[in-house]
Amino acid sequence: MSFLTVENITKDFGGLVANNNISFSIEEGEIIGLIGPNGAGKTTLFNCIVGYHRPDSGKVTFKGKDITGFKPFETSREGIGRTFQIMKVTTGMTVLENVMVGAFCRTNDRNTARMEALEVLNGLALHAVKDYYINELPIAIQRKVGLARALATKPVLLMLDEVASGLNPKEIEEVVELLRRLNSAQKITLFLIEHIMEMVMKVSQRVIVLDYGEKIAEGLPADIVKDENVIKAYLGEKYAKGL
Amino acid sequence: MEKLKDALNFSDFSKAERIGLIIFSVFLLVFPVLGTGSFAKTVMIQFLLFSLFGMGWNTIGGYGGQVELGKAQYVGIGAYTVALMMVWWKAPFWISMPIGILIAVGYSFIIGYPLFRLKGHYFAIATICTSLVLKDIFDNWNLVGAAKGIELPIHDHPDFLYMQFKSDTYYYYFIMALFYIGLFYMNWFRKSKLGYQLRMIKDDEDAAESLGIDIRWCKIKAYSIASAFVAVGGGFMAVYNLYIDPASTMELSLSIKIALMAMLGGAASLWGPIIGAAFLVPLDRFLGSWLGGHKGLSGIDFMIYSALIMVVSAYQPRGIWGIIEQFRKRGH
Numbered sequence: 001m002s003f004l005t006v007e008n009i010t011k012d013f014g015g016l017v018a019n020n021n022i023s024f025s026i027e028e029g030e031i032i033g034l035i036g037p038n039g040a041g042k043t044t045l046f047n048c049i050v051g052y053h054r055p056d057s058g059k060v061t062f063k064g065k066d067i068t069g070f071k072p073f074e075t076s077r078e079g080i081g082r083t084f085q086i087m088k089v090t091t092g093m094t095v096l097e098n099v100m101v102g103a104f105c106r107t108n109d110r111n112t113a114r115m116e117a118l119e120v121l122n123g124l125a126l127h128a129v130k131d132y133y134i135n136e137l138p139i140a141i142q143r144k145v146g147l148a149r150a151l152a153t154k155p156v157l158l159m160l161d162e163v164a165s166g167l168n169p170k171e172i173e174e175v176v177e178l179l180r181r182l183n184s185a186q187k188i189t190l191f192l193i194e195h196i197m198e199m200v201m202k203v204s205q206r207v208i209v210l211d212y213g214e215k216i217a218e219g220l221p222a223d224i225v226k227d228e229n230v231i232k233a234y235l236g237e238k239y240a241k242g243l
Numbered sequence: 244m245e246k247l248k249d250a251l252n253f254s255d256f257s258k259a260e261r262i263g264l265i266i267f268s269v270f271l272l273v274f275p276v277l278g279t280g281s282f283a284k285t286v287m288i289q290f291l292l293f294s295l296f297g298m299g300w301n302t303i304g305g306y307g308g309q310v311e312l313g314k315a316q317y318v319g320i321g322a323y324t325v326a327l328m329m330v331w332w333k334a335p336f337w338i339s340m341p342i343g344i345l346i347a348v349g350y351s352f353i354i355g356y357p358l359f360r361l362k363g364h365y366f367a368i369a370t371i372c373t374s375l376v377l378k379d380i381f382d383n384w385n386l387v388g389a390a391k392g393i394e395l396p397i398h399d400h401p402d403f404l405y406m407q408f409k410s411d412t413y414y415y416y417f418i419m420a421l422f423y424i425g426l427f428y429m430n431w432f433r434k435s436k437l438g439y440q441l442r443m444i445k446d447d448e449d450a451a452e453s454l455g456i457d458i459r460w461c462k463i464k465a466y467s468i469a470s471a472f473v474a475v476g477g478g479f480m481a482v483y484n485l486y487i488d489p490a491s492t493m494e495l496s497l498s499i500k501i502a503l504m505a506m507l508g509g510a511a512s513l514w515g516p517i518i519g520a521a522f523l524v525p526l527d528r529f530l531g532s533w534l535g536g537h538k539g540l541s542g543i544d545f546m547i548y549s550a551l552i553m554v555v556s557a558y559q560p561r562g563i564w565g566i567i568e569q570f571r572k573r574g575h
Binding site: 050052071072073076077081082084088090092093097098100101102104105106108110113146149150152153 | 435439440445446447455457
C-alpha cells in the first residue's frame with residue numbers, strides 16, 4: 001500500500017482541462033519533484049489533493065484512507081502540510097504568532113503551542129525574526145516562515161509550491177540542505193513543485209512531469225532530463241545539450 | 244484555573260497601558276461618589292454598556308475581520324427575553340438573563356450557519372437583512388407588544404432579584420461589573436486558540452485552512468460569543484430603561500453604532516471598543532439630543548457616522564488605537 005495514491009484525477013475548469021487523468025503514487029519517505037511549464041496544472045493538482053479544489057473524477061488515497069473531496073483543514077489534520085507559491089504579506093500577526101497558529105492544529109494549550117512554535121523556528125534559524133511582522137521581512141525569510149507555519153502542524157507529507165522561486169543561489173543551497181534534513185531527520189515525505197531545475201535535480205529522488213494537464217513522464221531525475229517529451233515540452237534543446 | 248489566570252494577566256501590555264488601566268479602573272470605581280449629576284451618570288452607564296457591546300463585536304468583527312452589522316437583533320433578543328419573562332411569569336432577572344443568552348446563542352448558530360457561506364460585503368449585507376427581518380417581525384407581533392413595545396412592571400421597593408433600583412448608582416455598579424467580566428473574558432479570548440485562529444482567518448483564509456482551521460466553524464463560534472455579549476447588554480437595557488420596543492433595541496442604527504465603537508477605537512485590540520465608546524457615546528448624546536433635537540438637524544448623526552466609517556476604513560483601519568501605536572513605534 002502506498003503512502004499517497006492519486007488515481008485518474010481530472011479537473012475541468014469549464015472547458016479548460018487543468019488535470020487530465022493523472023495517476024501516480026508516492027512512498028513514505030520519498031522526495032518527489034513535480035515539474036512542467038507554466039499552466040501545466042501543477043498547482044491545480046496540489047489543490048485537488050489538499051482539497052482547495054474538488055476533482056471532477058478520480059480518487060486520492062492517503063495512508064490507506066480515501067481523502068477525495070476532503071476540505072483543506074481536514075487533509076491538514078490528516079497530516080498533509082502545504083506551502084503557497086505566493087505568501088500573502090500580512091500585517092496582523094508576528095512570525096511567532098503565525099507559527100503558533102500552525103501548532104494549534106495539534107494542541108489546545110497556548111504554552112504548548114508557543115513552545116512547539118519556538119522549536120520549529122529554532123530549527124529553521126528563524127529565531128531572530130520571531131517578533132517581526134511578515135511584511136517587514138525579505139522574501140527568502142517570508143518563504144521560510146510559510147514553511148515553518150506548515151511544519152508546526154506536524155505534517156507527515158509536506159507539499160511545497162515553489163519554495164525556491166525568487167531566491168538567490170546561496171539561498172537555494174540552504175533550502176536544499178533544509179529539505180534534505182527534514183526528510184532524513186524528521187522523516188517527512190516531500191512533494192515539491194519547482195521551476196528551478198538545479199534544485200529539482202539535486203533534491204528529488206523521483207520526478208513527475210506535467211504538460212497541458214497530462215502526465216508526460218515520471219522517473220529518476222537523470223532519466224527525465226533525457227526524455228524526449230520532457231525536452232520538447234519543458235526543458236528545451238539547449239538544456240539537453242548543456243548536460 | 245489556567246483560563247482565569249490568563250484572563251487576569253495583563254503582563255504582556257506595556258507599563259503605560261497597565262497604569263492607564265489602573266487609573267481608569269479607580270476612576271470608574273469612585274465616579275458615582277464624585278457628586279456628579281444624574282446626566283453624567285446616565286452617559287457613563289451608556290458608555291459602559293456600549294463598551295460591552297463593542298467588546299462582543301470585536302470577537303467576530305475585530306479579531307475575525309468579518310464586518311458584522313446585525314448585532315442589534317441580539318440586543319433585542321436579550322432585552323425581550325428579560326422583559327417578556329418578567330411580564331408573563333414574573334421571572335427574576337437572574338433567571339431570564341441566562342435564558343436570554345441561551346436563546347441568543349442558539350439563534351446565532353441557526354443564523355450563522357448559512358450566513359458564513361458568504362464573505363466580505365455580501366456577509367455584511369446579509370447580517371443587516373437578518374436583523375431587519377427580526378425587527379419587522381417584532382414590530383408586527385401583537386403577542387410581544389408589536390411596535391408599542393412592552394413596559395416592565397415597576398416594583399415599589401428596590402429589588403436585587405429583579406434588578407430594579409431607584410438610584411442610577413446601583414445600575415452603574417451593575418453594568419460596571421458586567422463591563423469587567425467582559426474585559427477579563429476578552430483578555431483571555433485574545434490569547435486563546437480561537438483568538439489566534441480568527442486572526443489568521445482575517446489575515447489569509449487559504450493559509451488558515453491549510454493549517455487545519457475549520458474556518459466556518461471558527462467564525463460561527465466567534466459570532467455566537469459576540470451574540471452572547473450583546474444579549475447580556477440587551478437584558479441590562481430592559482431592566483434599566485423599564486421599557487423596550489423594537490425601535491430602541493433592534494434598529495439598524497444600533498447595529499452600526501456597535502460596530503463603529505469597535506472600529507473607531509481600534510478593531511482587534513482589547514482597548515479599542517472602550518476608546519471608541521468613550522469617544523462616540525458623548526458624541527452621540529451631543530448629536531442626537533442637541534443638534535438633532537434643539538436645532539432641528541435630525542439625521543445629522545447618521546451623516547457623521549457614515550463619514551466616520553469611511554474615514555476610519557480608508558486612512559486607519561486599526562482606529563484610534565492604531566494611531567496611538569504608530570506614534571509609539573515612531574518614538575522607539
